[in-house]
Amino acid sequence: MNDVAQQFKWVGTRPIRPDGVPKVTGRALFGADLAMPGMLVGAILRSPHAHARIRSIDTSKAAALPGVKAVVTSADFPEQKFEYVGPERVAMNFWHMTRNIMAREKVLYEGHAVAAVAAISKAVADEALSRISVDYEVLPHVIDVDEAMRPEAPLLFPDMITRGVDPAPTKPSNISKRIEYKLGDLEAGFAAADVIVEMKFKTAPVHQAYIEPHGCVARFDADGQGELWSSSQGHFVVRALTAQLLGMKIGDLRVYPAEIGGGFGGKTVVYIEPVATMLARKSGSPVKIVMSREDVFRASGPTSGSAMTVKIGVKKDGKIVAADGVFKYQAGAFPGSPVMNGCMCAFSPYDIPNARSVGYDVVCNRPKVAAYRAPGSPISAFAVESVLDVVAQKIGMDPLQMRLKNAARAGTQMLYGPKLAHNGYAETIEAILNHPGYKAPLKKNQGRGVASGYWFNAGGESSATVHVNEDGTVVVATGSPDIGGSRASMAIMAAETLGIDYNQVRPIVADTASVGYTHVTGGSRVTFATGIAVVEATKKVINELCARAAMTWKVDAEGVIWEDGHARPASSNVGDFAPLSLKEIAAKRGLTGGPIGAAAAVNPGGVAPGFATQFCDVEVDPETGKVTVLRFVAAQDVGRAIHPSYVEGQIQGGVTQGIGWALNEEYIYTPQGRLDNPGFLDYRIPVASDLPMIEAVLVEVPNPSHPYGAKGVGEVNIVPPMAAIANAIDRAIGRRLTELPMSPPKVLAAIDSGKGT
Amino acid sequence: MSKHHVSATINGEPAEFLCEPQQTLLDALRDELDLTGSKEGCSSGDCGACSVIVDGRVVCSCLMLAVEAEGRAIETIEGLARGSKLHPLQQKFLEHAALQCGFCTPGLLVAAKALLDRNPNPSETETRYWLAGNLCRCTGYDKVVRAVLDAAAELRGA
Numbered sequence: 001m002n003d004v005a006q007q008f009k010w011v012g013t014r015p016i017r018p019d020g021v022p023k024v025t026g027r028a029l030f031g032a033d034l035a036m037p038g039m040l041v042g043a044i045l046r047s048p049h050a051h052a053r054i055r056s057i058d059t060s061k062a063a064a065l066p067g068v069k070a071v072v073t074s075a076d077f078p079e080q081k082f083e084y085v086g087p088e089r090v091a092m093n094f095w096h097m098t099r100n101i102m103a104r105e106k107v108l109y110e111g112h113a114v115a116a117v118a119a120i121s122k123a124v125a126d127e128a129l130s131r132i133s134v135d136y137e138v139l140p141h142v143i144d145v146d147e148a149m150r151p152e153a154p155l156l157f158p159d160m161i162t163r164g165v166d167p168a169p170t171k172p173s174n175i176s177k178r179i180e181y182k183l184g185d186l187e188a189g190f191a192a193a194d195v196i197v198e199m200k201f202k203t204a205p206v207h208q209a210y211i212e213p214h215g216c217v218a219r220f221d222a223d224g225q226g227e228l229w230s231s232s233q234g235h236f237v238v239r240a241l242t243a244q245l246l247g248m249k250i251g252d253l254r255v256y257p258a259e260i261g262g263g264f265g266g267k268t269v270v271y272i273e274p275v276a277t278m279l280a281r282k283s284g285s286p287v288k289i290v291m292s293r294e295d296v297f298r299a300s301g302p303t304s305g306s307a308m309t310v311k312i313g314v315k316k317d318g319k320i321v322a323a324d325g326v327f328k329y330q331a332g333a334f335p336g337s338p339v340m341n342g343c344m345c346a347f348s349p350y351d352i353p354n355a356r357s358v359g360y361d362v363v364c365n366r367p368k369v370a371a372y373r374a375p376g377s378p379i380s381a382f383a384v385e386s387v388l389d390v391v392a393q394k395i396g397m398d399p400l401q402m403r404l405k406n407a408a409r410a411g412t413q414m415l416y417g418p419k420l421a422h423n424g425y426a427e428t429i430e431a432i433l434n435h436p437g438y439k440a441p442l443k444k445n446q447g448r449g450v451a452s453g454y455w456f457n458a459g460g461e462s463s464a465t466v467h468v469n470e471d472g473t474v475v476v477a478t479g480s481p482d483i484g485g486s487r488a489s490m491a492i493m494a495a496e497t498l499g500i501d502y503n504q505v506r507p508i509v510a511d512t513a514s515v516g517y518t519h520v521t522g523g524s525r526v527t528f529a530t531g532i533a534v535v536e537a538t539k540k541v542i543n544e545l546c547a548r549a550a551m552t553w554k555v556d557a558e559g560v561i562w563e564d565g566h567a568r569p570a571s572s573n574v575g576d577f578a579p580l581s582l583k584e585i586a587a588k589r590g591l592t593g594g595p596i597g598a599a600a601a602v603n604p605g606g607v608a609p610g611f612a613t614q615f616c617d618v619e620v621d622p623e624t625g626k627v628t629v630l631r632f633v634a635a636q637d638v639g640r641a642i643h644p645s646y647v648e649g650q651i652q653g654g655v656t657q658g659i660g661w662a663l664n665e666e667y668i669y670t671p672q673g674r675l676d677n678p679g680f681l682d683y684r685i686p687v688a689s690d691l692p693m694i695e696a697v698l699v700e701v702p703n704p705s706h707p708y709g710a711k712g713v714g715e716v717n718i719v720p721p722m723a724a725i726a727n728a729i730d731r732a733i734g735r736r737l738t739e740l741p742m743s744p745p746k747v748l749a750a751i752d753s754g755k756g757t
Numbered sequence: 758m759s760k761h762h763v764s765a766t767i768n769g770e771p772a773e774f775l776c777e778p779q780q781t782l783l784d785a786l787r788d789e790l791d792l793t794g795s796k797e798g799c800s801s802g803d804c805g806a807c808s809v810i811v812d813g814r815v816v817c818s819c820l821m822l823a824v825e826a827e828g829r830a831i832e833t834i835e836g837l838a839r840g841s842k843l844h845p846l847q848q849k850f851l852e853h854a855a856l857q858c859g860f861c862t863p864g865l866l867v868a869a870k871a872l873l874d875r876n877p878n879p880s881e882t883e884t885r886y887w888l889a890g891n892l893c894r895c896t897g898y899d900k901v902v903r904a905v906l907d908a909a910a911e912l913r914g915a
Contacts, residue, residue, distance in 0.1 A: 016851045023859030024847040026794015026834035030860060033793040123777075211798040211806055211894055212860040261796070261860025262894050293799040484857035484895060645854035649896055653857065656897030680803035680892060688898040689882075689889040 010496045011708045014645045017488040018507055023259075031215025031231025031258045032290045039217065040069055040118040042279050042289035043125035044272070045132050046299060047107035047114055050141035050365040050673025051154065054106060054114065054134060061131040062117055067124035070283035071132075072116045072275060074102040078247040089340050096334040098245055100368050101274050107136070108156055108333035109365050110674045111298025113271075118279040118287045141365040141673040145330045146307050148174040148364040156333065156363045176335035177361040181343055183415045189322025189354025193313025196322075197390045201383040203722075203740040204666030205305035205330060207297055208372045209685050212261020214300060215290040218276035224248070226280070228255045230273050233263040233481055234520030238273050239512050245274040246281070253277075256511040257481045264657070265371030266301045268520045297678035301370020302667060303379075304329035304337045310346075310383040314391050318402040322354040323347050327380050329361060332368035337361045338376025341456075344416040345719070346380035348454040349425050349611060350406040355415045365673050371522060373654060374455040374610075374715035378661065378722060382740065385451035385723030390736065399450050399727070400438075403613070404429045424637030424701040424711070425611035428452070431635040431697050432613050438633075445620050446630065447732025452613045453719025457712030458523025459607040463516025464533035466494060466541045467597035472583030474498065476538075477510040479518025480530040484653075484714070485646035489527050490534050492642050493708060497538040499565035500582055516601045524610060524712025527642055528703070533602045535707045540598030548592040549580045606705020610716030612636040614655065618728040625748030627663055627729060629690075632721075635697035639711030644698060651696035651717045658721025660686045666741050765826040767792070768836025776823035783807045785823035786833060794834035794863045798892065805891035808864040808871075809833050815871035817890075834863035837870060846870055846908040853904035857895035865891045869905045877913050881906065 022028040059071045080094035098104075103112045115132050119125035140154040147153055153174055162169050164178040190196060216230040226248065232238045235255040243250045260267060272289040279287040291300065306329045313322040325346050329339035339359035347355050357380075392399040407426040413419055432438055432450065442448060464478045476494045480486055487507040495502040518530065546560040549567030553560070559574035560567050566579035589596050617631040634655050641647040664684045668676040677683045702709025722740055730736045735750040760775040767790065774789040781800075786792040786809070795818055798804035802817040809818045810832040837844045846869050849855070856862045865888065872879055872887045879887065884905050885898070893901060 014854070017854070019859075020851040020856070021843070021847075023856055023862050024843065024850050024866060025838055026792070026863045028859055029793070030796070032797065033787075035791075209894055210858070210860075211804055211892055212796070212858070213798065259860075260858060261798075262858045264894070290797075293801065293804075485854065643854075645900070646857070649854055649857055649900060652897035652899045653895045657894070679801050680799050681801065685892060685894060686897075687889040687892060688885040688902065691885070691898055693899050693902070694897045 008496055010492045010502050011640065011642055012644060014643060015488065015502045017485050018491055019482060019487050028259045030212055030261050034217045034229045034258060036217060036219065036286040039286040039288055040120060040283055041122045041125045042116060042118045042276050042287045043129055044113045044275060044289070045115040045129045046295070047103065047110055047112040049107055049136055049138050050110050051139040052107050052136035053139060054103060055137055056135045057115055058133045059115060062128040065124065065128050065131060067120040068117055068128045069285060070118040070279045072278050072282060074104045076278055077102060077245060091336065094244055097241065100334055101245060101271060109367050111295065111367060112333070113275065113299065116275045116279060118283045143364050143366055143669050143673055145305060145328045145362050145364065148362050149328065149360065156365065174363045175360050176331060176363055179340055179343055179359045180356065181415045182356045183413065184354035186322055186324055186354050186356050190313045192321050194316045195391060195394050196311065196313040197387050197394065198309065198311035199387050199390065199738060201308045201386065201738045203306045203379050203382060205302050205366060206661050206665040207302040207683065208264040208266035210262030210264060210266060213291040213293060213296045214267065214272055216273050216276050217286055217288045218273065218280040219286040220277060220280040224252055226253045226277055228253065228273055228277060229258050230255060231258040231260045231267065233260065233267040233483065233522050235481065236479055236512055236517050237268065237520050238270055241270045242274045242277055246277055254511060254513045257509045260481050260483055263483055264373045265375055265522055268522050269301060269370050271300055293680065294678040297683060298675050299367050302367060303372035303375060304331065304369050306330065306379045308380065308383040310387045312387045312391055314395060316395055318395060318397045318405045320350055320352050320406045323352050324355070325357045325380065325384065327357065327359045329359065329376070329379065330366060330369065331361050331363050332366045333363060334368040335361055335363060337369055338371070341376030342380035345377035345454045346384050347415050349408055349452045351408050351412045357415060373657060373718045377453060377455050378658065378719045381451070381453050381719045382722040385720060386726050386738065389449065389727040389730065400429050400433050403452055422608040422703065424608070424699065427699045427701055428611050428613035428635040428637055431699050432615050432633065435633055435697065437631060438615055442617060445622060445732055446617060447728040447730065448615055448617050449724045449726065449728030449731060450613065450615045451720035451723035451727060452611065453716050455610045455716035455719060457528065457607050457610050458525040459529045459604045460519040460523065460525050461603045462518045462530040462533040463599065463601045464530060464537045465515055465597060465599040466537040468541060468582065468586050470586055470589065472504065472581065472586045474505045476505055476507040476534055477515045478530050478534060479510060479515045480526045481521045482509055483521050484650060485643060486526045488646060489531065489642040493531050493534050494538050496708065497535050498542065498582065499563065516599060524714040527710045528607065528706055528712050529602065529604055531710055532604045532706060533600045536600035536602060537598045540600065541596060544596050544598065545582065545585050548585050548589065548596070551592050552580065552588065553577050604705065606703065608639060608703040608705065608711040610636065610712055612716045612720055614720045614724050616724045616728050618725060618732055620729055620732045620747060622733065622751055625744035625751060627725065627742060627747060629659055629692060631692055633695045633697060634717055635699050636713065636717055637699045637701050637711060638713045639703040639706065640700050640709030641698050642708060642710055647698060647713050648696040650714045652694040654715065654717030655694050655721055656686050656691060658718045659691065659725065662722040662725040662740060662742055664741050664743060761824050763824055763827050765828065766830040768832060778824060780823045781819050782821040782823045782826055783818035786818060792833050792835050796860055796863060805868060806861050806864040808867040808891065810867060810871050815868050834867055837866055844870070845911045846905065849904040849908040849911070853900045853907065855896065855900040855904035861891060861893045865893065865901060873909050873912060877909060879909060
């Protein structure tokens with residue numbers, strides 16, 4: 001954007017990230033890379049059963065093994081109150097959480113932690129685990145969401161009464177919650193429609209599949225003070241959850257952020273941190289726990305599989321008059337699937353006068369789901385965006401033109417309550433419509449599909465401190481773990497605000513004792529919310545710099561302005577003073593009042609949602625059913641790209657995860673409820689040779705609530721790909737696939753059957 | 758169980774270490790030699806985060822026993838830069854923003870170096886197939902492939 005280039009010195013440029021060199025030389029320290037003198041190895045015993053009652057656990061033989069320094073079971077952790085806390089969309093229940101990190105009455109999924117040991121070596125720890133005997137009463141299990149909802153299904157919790165139903169059911173079930181959003185008159189809307197399409201969909205559970213397994217080191221001292229080094233998306237949240245689960249005061253636990261090797265939502269919760277801390281407390285020595293890849297697949301947060309029905313009615317001219325969706329999401333072993341998000345996001349790109357979405361949160365014998373990139377939205381969007389494609393074909397309308405006709409804009413009433421406050425969606429559609437590739441010819445067995453997506457994005461609590469060093473360099477500390485280049489964007493925003501060189505700013509991620517509370521790196525919130533904290537702290541520093549200049553010049557502080565990295569007299573009336581640079585003011589700080597620094601703590605409003613529109617070209621091999629993605633173009637409203645390379649990277653990464661979700665990735669269970677593919681060989685994420693270049697189109701509709709116009713960019717890009725690919729397959733071979741993944745056997749079966757699955 | 762003594766050349770320097778017979782080369786590098794740049798993502802040879810070059814061939818160090826390193830020349834990510842001068846691959850990864858979290862980056866760089874050592878002018882397709890054993894979940898590989906091709910061009914020109 002030319003005007004941006006003129007307007008800003010650093011925003012919109014692509015400098016090298018400040019944390020880059022250690023990451024290309026192998027020196028960056030991730031969760032598993034930390035070591036301490038006298039450190040023990042922690043290991044966790046996991047359930048071989050999908051569902052079983054724990055009659056007893058005998059750890060005596062493990063504890064007696066030479067070299068074993070501590071053994072932990074759920075009996076070591078305090079019981080927690082049964083209570084949903086926090087906003088409903090992301091509510092937590094510590095009664096559930098303590099049972100997830102260490103099973104109590106029952107194991108609820110294969111891989112569920114039941115005991116842990118700390119020993120002098122991995123070999124001793126593994127030997128100790130083999131000496132723990134657990135007496136299980138194996139129970140019938142259930143995994144599929146439709147089966148889990150049946151009245152005769154095995155119950156995970158004998159007293160679970162569905163929330164959100166009035167009057168409350170009298171019998172327990174696996175349905176934790178029902179939610180419903182309604183707008184307008186659904187019946188009248190469908191009655192007015194010229195074309196109505198209703199379809200059913202299923203999606204397989206998938207994993208975030210970050211390459212770095214969870215890893216941490218815990219230390220606990222005799223004075224009750226603990227320290228944790230952990231690879232997470234939010235060390236303040238790790239501190240809060242770990243302290244609660246151990247019954248510690250938050251102030252007694254300090255958490256340091258290790259570099260994090262990918263999270264995508266899956267490292268916003270705790271699994272091993274409370275266990276390592278408890279082992280450290282019992283043993284008196286530092287304890288390291290690193291999950292194996294199998295542990296990651298079996299016991300950490302995948303996202304939901306689902307079953308859905310979506311019905312959409314349109315007029316002949318393409319106007320959507322009614323939409324109805326029923327979304328059933330697996331929560332895994334404990335309540336809390338992202339189905340509420342799914343219901344809220346499903347129809348949000350569109351201005352639909354009559355709409356309803358109904359969601360069911362269903363427990364089943366799988367690991368409890370954790371957030372995964374725009375949690376919930378990609379699942380419901382797969383259904384909605386597929387139905388829209390069928391509708392567009394039936395009325396003979398270009399699918400993008402139909403979306404444009406119905407696009408939500410600022411002021412559109414949304415199904416879930418508020419009116420949309422920001423534009424940006426229509427602009428993404430136009431970007432794709434105007435892309436030369438959208439009209440390019442295709443060959444036999446090739447097809448082009450489009451889809452769109454919506455994601456809330458988030459604000460939330462963030463803190464930053466900015467300190468000016470005596471030579472004029474600047475340290476920016478925030479509490480946001482950097483997963484994909486956020487230190488670069490923080491440095492850019494600070495440098496821009498100060499009017500100094502990017503390389504004069506050193507951004508760091510500070511530990512929980514060194515900067516104010518900062519919520520997780522998630523919800524695409526960091527560049528927005530933590531960015532606002534950085535800019536506010538920087539502005540305070542600028543005020544201080546102006547005050548120091550005023551003191552030097554012996555004028556009123558109001559008589560000094562900050563411009564292009566210098567304090568200057570606000571007008572000639574103030575006096576004829578040569579501008580003072582940041583470096584000059586910093587050099588004299590001792591004479592003008594001492595160190596120069598400021599902190600800011602924010603919980604900003606004005607979050608702008610993310611919209612994405614994408615098209616892809618695929619080729620289907622009619623002999624094998626294999627789908628090859630030939631081209632992928634992804635437009636997204638990013639507000640304003642602070643560091644465009646990392647914004648493009650978010651889009652390319654999100655699209656690629658979506659391609660994996662669409663074509664390959666799935667949890668496969670044995671009849672006994674055991675995960676049959678807990679490794680990267682059989683849980684196949686996209687590799688380099690599977691893919692073309694992913695073209696990211698940055699649409700910039702600035703967010704007025706952010707000093708540089710930023711909107712969250714991390715997540716919405718994963719929402720459209722599954723439907724875009726399904727729509728492309730349908731247009732390539734005339735087969736509508738409604739189940740994910742659209743792996744070769746399913747595509748081949750669809751070809752052979754003469755219809756979609 | 759007694760430990761084995763292993764002598765090898767690591768990043769051009771003679772190195773000796775003791776290891777258990779069942780210990781992998783990856784474990785020995787990380788735990789005995791403090792070379793934690795090689796990462797464990799899967800311990801089954803599927804992710805490539807532990808890639809090292811052994812006698813000129815790229816291998817997953819999680820699939821090789823440490824005792825097998827006896828007498829061999831091993832290159833790890835820690836040996837890619839020459840002192841404080843980055844290898845062109847490292848520089849191009851930074852310039853192209855070819856890393857997000859950076860966890861798979863050491864393995865990708867080592868594998869890419871092995872590629873350019875034997876093929877100084879790879880096509881995009883050759884690069885993609887060569888790197889197919891190195892999983893990256895963040896980037897979608899787009900900028901990774903561009904960085905490798907750009908580094909290859911620079912190395913050819915140098």
